Amino acid sequence: MTGFTRVRSCPPPMDDGGAVRAVLDRIGDKWSLLVVGALREGPLRFGELEKAVTGISQRMLTLTLKHLAEDGLVSRTAYAEVPPRVEYELTGLGRTLMPLVIALAEWALEHSDEINAHRRR
Amino acid sequence: MTGFTRVRSCPPPMDDGGAVRAVLDRIGDKWSLLVVGALREGPLRFGELEKAVTGISQRMLTLTLKHLAEDGLVSRTAYAEVPPRVEYELTGLGRTLMPLVIALAEWALEHSDEINAHRRR
DNA sequence: CAGCATCCGGCGGGATACTG
DNA sequence: CAGTATCCCGCCGGATGCTG
Numbered sequence: 688m689t690g691f692t693r694v695r696s697c698p699p700p701m702d703d704g705g706a707v708r709a710v711l712d713r714i715g716d717k718w719s720l721l722v723v724g725a726l727r728e729g730p731l732r733f734g735e736l737e738k739a740v741t742g743i744s745q746r747m748l749t750l751t752l753k754h755l756a757e758d759g760l761v762s763r764t765a766y767a768e769v770p771p772r773v774e775y776e777l778t779g780l781g782r783t784l785m786p787l788v789i790a791l792a793e794w795a796l797e798h799s800d801e802i803n804a805h806r807r808r
Numbered sequence: 809m810t811g812f813t814r815v816r817s818c819p820p821p822m823d824d825g826g827a828v829r830a831v832l833d834r835i836g837d838k839w840s841l842l843v844v845g846a847l848r849e850g851p852l853r854f855g856e857l858e859k860a861v862t863g864i865s866q867r868m869l870t871l872t873l874k875h876l877a878e879d880g881l882v883s884r885t886a887y888a889e890v891p892p893r894v895e896y897e898l899t900g901l902g903r904t905l906m907p908l909v910i911a912l913a914e915w916a917l918e919h920s921d922e923i924n925a926h927r928r929r
Numbered sequence: 930c931a932g933c934a935t936c937c938g939g940c941g942g943g944a945t946a947c948t949g
Numbered sequence: 950c951a952g953t954a955t956c957c958c959g960c961c962g963g964a965t966g967c968t969g
Contacts (some may be wrong), residue, residue, distance in 0.1 A: 708843075721832070
């Protein structure tokens with residue numbers, strides 16, 4: 688028998704610790720990163736977000752914003768006016784995520800052609 | 809009345825172009841990034857991946873690998889042996905994604921406490 | 930060992946209508 | 950304008966069993 692059992696790499700390759708999993712379950716959904724990306728230049732109102740994030744439904748925008756607010760990534764500010772006005776803005780924590788969103792967007796743009804070419808076959 | 813209508817930012821905040829959307833639909837699913845992360849140190853066999861990516865079902869591992877292979881992010885190599893052996897490895901394209909996966913994992917580890925604290929309320 | 934086939938429950942998420 | 954409520958379909962994805 689060979690003397691080694693598992694030499695190739697460290698047994699727990701990443702472990703993920705659950706932390707990565709937990710975060711991916713959050714921001715890895717269909718809309719969260721798009722909404723965060725839409726808020727990169729400053730606060731937006733509900734209706735503006737609806738237009739900024741193409742294709743999102745009202746329901747999903749509401750839920751996504753609620754989740755992001757619960758996680759402390761965005762803040763919600765309601766102004767007592769008529770008609771009512773509500774603005775959403777990235778928190779400090781949310782802003783730390785921006786470089787990753789930017790990087791992901793750039794990667795997507797840079798390699799989407801290559802991916803599509805592969806998928807064609 | 810105020811003279812301005814929409815000064816705040818450029819009308820198409822991100823546009824996403826669909827490219828970002830397309831990529832997120834791909835690698836933004838529940839398992840893809842975990843599988844890619846598991847392959848960061850070299851090729852792994854099917855069974856090794858199953859253990860490396862905690863919680864993934866056989867079905868989902870199969871499907872995820874198929875998708876990643878279709879997109880050209882991982883390569884599949886079957887050795888004509890008995891018992892059969894199949895190894896999965898990141899392609900060049902797949903490796904360009906690694907820095908982002910690493911960054912995401914680090915962000916998750918670094919801020920998971922803060923997020924959980926927020927969610928508690 | 931690697932992996933497809935099948936069944937099926939849960940929920941992600943769209944459409945629509947209604948409220949403050 | 951900024952949501953909430955409800956209905957409902959699709960498919961994600963887990964469990965189990967079978968093949969090369």
